[in-house]
Amino acid sequence: MVACAAPSIHARFAAFHARCSGVDAPIDPFSDVLALLNPKGFLSARLSAGGDWALRFNGYEGVKFNAVLQGRCWLAVEGVEHPVALQAGDCYLLTDGRHYRLASDLALPTEEAAPYFARATGGVAQVGDTADVMLMGGRFAFDEAHAAMLLDALPPVVHVPAASAHAGVIQWVLARLADEVSQPAMGATLMADHLAHILFVQALRAHAASGGAQAVGWLGALSEPRLAKALGLMHGAPAQRWTVDALASAAGMSRSTFAGHFKSAVGVAPLDYLLRWRMRLAARELRGGRKTVSAVALSLGYESESAFSHAFKRVMGAAPMHFKSAAARAPAQPTA
Known part of the structure; x- marks a missing residue:
């Protein structure tokens, strides 16, 4: 498994630039949230399968992503009523750790996928004799x-x-990603990291654009x-004393319509x-360990440390000092 551990530099720059530009320059909330989440990508071995096959994949943490480079198969996720027919060029995300199956035919007896991936050769797990x-x-x-926010x-x-209208970018990324994995050159790990992030963002864009109950x-x-x-205004200036009236005006809606619609x-x-959102930003600063609680409170528009502490505990479940101390005691997280 290849780790792609660098967070999105572009997202962090966008957040920093927008905050330095003043209250009137809305930031991209999507990039802002992803920067807070600090995503780390891990590429697994590719799966090559032929003939009749059915594999079961156990639970996972975070978000699983896969794309079909060639052929067709079925995806069935535990607790999801309808299986998904996949074909070349399709991409999917799995988001809540459920067991799932991939198969040429879902009626076939299922084998555990883990042993096949443990025997992967050249970064490819092979099922059957053909590809x-x-x-x-x-x-x-x-x-x-902060993972729950996404x-x-x-x-x-x-x-x-x-x-999909978003599939063109995904297919371009897949072609580049396949090249980087199969024929690694200088900087291949960094290239794979950024390409995986692009694929992830594009899939989320497609989902957000889908509308209806899904988004x-x-x-x-x-x-x-x-x-x-x-x-964007709230993300761009979280310390601003926003009112519902001001946000509604910026959105071009009446106060009641905006509040209800939001x-x-x-x-x-x-x-x-x-x-x-303020408390999540505060948690990031406190975990960094460089700022005092009072400095973090002031940076987010709180003149009273006690008011900030009360709000932080209500949202994050712990007092700021306890949160800061616990973060300092936590062992460093592995990068791979």
């Missing part, structure tokens, strides 16, 4: 304290068909320009979302 189907993928892990906004399966929470709201503008789409009221 009718080829898949490439891995998983993304996130900062544990995972709770996603269904168990995000399927991006080859015919929910803050991620789904980003596909609505008026709500996206309000979210809560219906995102799941929480606008100022509740802002509070939760």
